[in-house]
Amino acid sequence: MSRIASCFAALRGRGKTALIPFVTAGDSDPALTVPLMHAMVKAGADIIELGVPFSDPMAEGPVIQRACERALRHHVSLRDVLDMVAAFRRDDAATPVVLMGYLNPVEVMGYQAFARRAREAGVDGVITVDFPPEEAGGDYAHALDEEGLDPIFLLAPTSTPRRIAMISAMARGFVYYVSLKGVTGAASLDIQSVEDKLAGIRAMTDMPVGVGFGIKDAATAARIARVADAVVVGSALVRIIEEAGGDHGFVMEQVGGLLESMRTAIDNE
Amino acid sequence: MSKQAQTMSKIDIDLTAQPDARGHFGVYGGLFVAETLMAPLEELRQAYEKYLKDPGFIGELDADLRQFVGRPSPLYHAERWTRKVGGARIYLKREDLNHTGAHKINNTVGQALLARRMGKRRVIAETGAGQHGVATATVAARFDMECVVYMGAEDIQRQAINVYRMRLLGARVVPVESGSRTLKDALNEAMRDWVTNVDDTFYIIGTVAGPHPYPAMVRDFQAIIGREARAQCLDQLGRLPDALVACVGGGSNAIGLFHPFLEDDVAFYGVEAAGDGLDTGRHAAPLCAGRPGVLHGNRTYLMEDDDGQIIETHSVSAGLDYPGVGPEHALLKDCGRAQYVAVTDDEALAAFHDLTRTEGIMPALESSHALAYGAKLAASMDREQIVLINLSGRGDKDIHTVAAREGISV
Numbered sequence: 204m205s206r207i208a209s210c211f212a213a214l215r216g217r218g219k220t221a222l223i224p225f226v227t228a229g230d231s232d233p234a235l236t237v238p239l240m241h242a243m244v245k246a247g248a249d250i251i252e253l254g255v256p257f258s259d260p261m262a263e264g265p266v267i268q269r270a271c272e273r274a275l276r277h278h279v280s281l282r283d284v285l286d287m288v289a290a291f292r293r294d295d296a297a298t299p300v301v302l303m304g305y306l307n308p309v310e311v312m313g314y315q316a317f318a319r320r321a322r323e324a325g326v327d328g329v330i331t332v333d334f335p336p337e338e339a340g341g342d343y344a345h346a347l348d349e350e351g352l353d354p355i356f357l358l359a360p361t362s363t364p365r366r367i368a369m370i371s372a373m374a375r376g377f378v379y380y381v382s383l384k385g386v387t388g389a390a391s392l393d394i395q396s397v398e399d400k401l402a403g404i405r406a407m408t409d410m411p412v413g414v415g416f417g418i419k420d421a422a423t424a425a426r427i428a429r430v431a432d433a434v435v436v437g438s439a440l441v442r443i444i445e446e447a448g449g450d451h452g453f454v455m456e457q458v459g460g461l462l463e464s465m466r467t468a469i470d471n472e
Numbered sequence: 473m474s475k476q477a478q479t480m481s482k483i484d485i486d487l488t489a490q491p492d493a494r495g496h497f498g499v500y501g502g503l504f505v506a507e508t509l510m511a512p513l514e515e516l517r518q519a520y521e522k523y524l525k526d527p528g529f530i531g532e533l534d535a536d537l538r539q540f541v542g543r544p545s546p547l548y549h550a551e552r553w554t555r556k557v558g559g560a561r562i563y564l565k566r567e568d569l570n571h572t573g574a575h576k577i578n579n580t581v582g583q584a585l586l587a588r589r590m591g592k593r594r595v596i597a598e599t600g601a602g603q604h605g606v607a608t609a610t611v612a613a614r615f616d617m618e619c620v621v622y623m624g625a626e627d628i629q630r631q632a633i634n635v636y637r638m639r640l641l642g643a644r645v646v647p648v649e650s651g652s653r654t655l656k657d658a659l660n661e662a663m664r665d666w667v668t669n670v671d672d673t674f675y676i677i678g679t680v681a682g683p684h685p686y687p688a689m690v691r692d693f694q695a696i697i698g699r700e701a702r703a704q705c706l707d708q709l710g711r712l713p714d715a716l717v718a719c720v721g722g723g724s725n726a727i728g729l730f731h732p733f734l735e736d737d738v739a740f741y742g743v744e745a746a747g748d749g750l751d752t753g754r755h756a757a758p759l760c761a762g763r764p765g766v767l768h769g770n771r772t773y774l775m776e777d778d779d780g781q782i783i784e785t786h787s788v789s790a791g792l793d794y795p796g797v798g799p800e801h802a803l804l805k806d807c808g809r810a811q812y813v814a815v816t817d818d819e820a821l822a823a824f825h826d827l828t829r830t831e832g833i834m835p836a837l838e839s840s841h842a843l844a845y846g847a848k849l850a851a852s853m854d855r856e857q858i859v860l861i862n863l864s865g866r867g868d869k870d871i872h873t874v875a876a877r878e879g880i881s882v
Binding site: 256257258259260261262264265268269272275278280281282305306307308309310311312332333334335337338356357358359360361362363366370381384385386389 | 494502503504505506507508509510511512650651656657660663664667668669670671765766767768769774776778779780781782783
């Protein structure tokens with residue numbers, strides 16, 4: 204069983220919902236990322252989602268776009284991100300790490316080389332935002348599978364039942380439900396429509412379902428936790444990094460605080 | 473396929489049967505988008521395939537192309553310029569005479585009619601030089617649709633007249649401040665708008681790039697250029713030309729011209745922007761100097777660094793300032809059916825002046841790239857041969873850029 208699958212199995216056994224924080228690797232500078240990953244685990248994260256910076260992040264709202272730009276000013280590459288995961292793994296062998304990014308940097312590295320290096324670094328799952336199963340199903344899925352990495356696919360409010368079935372069948376680890384029509388960090392999240400859609404997804408798969416996009420605070424996290432197996436929070440954390448303007452102490456304290464409040468709210472549901 | 477195409481071909485593929493059902497042109501093209509857009513792209517594909525076979529829709533499109541756009545556009549023999557260049561006879565396909573001054577309107581009329589059939593009341597577009605934005609704002613005004621145009625903040629500076637034209641037409645022009653603040657970033661932002669407003673919004677992409685079905689759909693709407701040109705050659709000249717020349721940014725005017733000639737013994741030349749020169753790195757020539765990758769929903773040649781990040785491009789012409797190119801061009805390059813070359817800013821500007829002074833036709837800076845290469849090509853050919861250059865747009869929008877480069881304030 205993969206580290207992600209074991210993590211969800213253990214949480215299910217205890218009746219708990221996973222908390223998955225997202226930060227962009229190398230934002231606001233490369234030295235922050237590994238200590239921040241450890242701090243997030245300490246504050247209650249079950250899985251870490253690490254964004255791979257890309258010059259043209261089409262699914263991201265302005266907050267994560269700017270995070271990519273800050274990281275790219277330090278020329279943070281996919282290789283650097285894998286090095287960060289390897290550094291994290293030296294002190295944490297338990298917490299699953301999922302990479303979230305776009306296809307082109309992987310394309311340049313090569314699918315097999317990427318999968319091998321990612322496994323060696325200690326990566327557990329990969330979300331490739333602009334690589335839907337129709338295109339990813341061949342060589343890419345095979346390369347990830349060979350190295351025991353979980354391909355994690357997105358489901359959206361616009362996904363048809365046929366697509367939900369196909370995607371769930373291909374996904375490993377968990378499926379990631381994008382809670383709204385829009386980009387990351389968007390304003391309006393309609394909890395009722397998330398609940399309705401999740402019921403439909405649950406009817407078609409036993410795979411754990413994570414929910415992300417638009418979850419900003421502990422109250423929203425708690426409400427989503429009622430229906431999801433995992434709550435993903437990204438832009439709200441990245442905004443703190445932006446506001447910190449390079450002050451690592453401020454980031455650790457504020458990100459840690461927000462995650463702790465979410466953890467408490469989720470666990471009390 | 474013609475004898476010439478067969479001997480040139482390095483890949484055994486039927487070029488007339490592209491793309492496949494999932495939008496692949498050989499290994500290029502495809503559908504590389506986030507999940508939210510998969511359903512609306514499927515809805516678009518179905519509508520496009522349905523209406524392209526619908527006589528009612530085609531009749532409506534043809535009538536608009538005649539009466540609103542002003543088609544057919546003339547095939548013009550540039551006699552003085554031919555004499556000056558010395559060599560093959562040069563003919564110009566006059567897309568600059570279309571309503572709004574460029575080939576872009578062929579496609580926006582088609583997509584707006586499609587949007588109307590699909591019940592979408594809001595259209596969005598990205599624009600670089602502003603020609604596609606103006607063409608979109610124009611059809612939105614005519615069809616009473618809400619229109620939002622995304623434009624890089626850098627391009628807004630360079631193309632102030634087109635920005636004002638769009639606003640006069642009732643469009644909202646949104647400056648895009650992210651990334652390199654040019655066309656690629658405008659495309660990202662338009663995609664973000666679409667993902668947010670998928671229910672009521674139709675995204676009118678301006679070139680033969682993007683996720684399936686856009687590369688095929690935009691080609692089919694632009695192929696009117698090549699169909700007319702082919703018939704005009706047979707009618708006016710009694711024969712087909714020896715070579716076709718067109719500029720390539722995303723590549724819509726080039727594919728529109730080339731596609732109906734695919735099976736003919738006619739050479740294709742696509743002209744990219746060499747900017748300051750291919751060896752300087754400051755250019756916008758992915759086919760000449762880039763490599764395959766994935767951006768904006770399709771696999772194609774890109775300008776990228778060793779980490780797979782998209783790099784900033786440079787061209788004097790905003791409409792060619794794009795790091796990718798339509799996937800069908802990538803295939804035509806790989807199989808040798810078309811040749812791709814590049815022309816510098818300086819060469820394009822020289823051609824701009826040349827045509828203006830010898831023919832009384834002021835070309836767009838984009839089209840000036842095709843003219844510069846077309847003249848070089850014609851000079852190397854016999855007088856009995858014919859070179860057909862796509863004059864894809866007129867140059868009024870560029871006079872400030874030309875003047876500024878020459879230190880003149882207007």
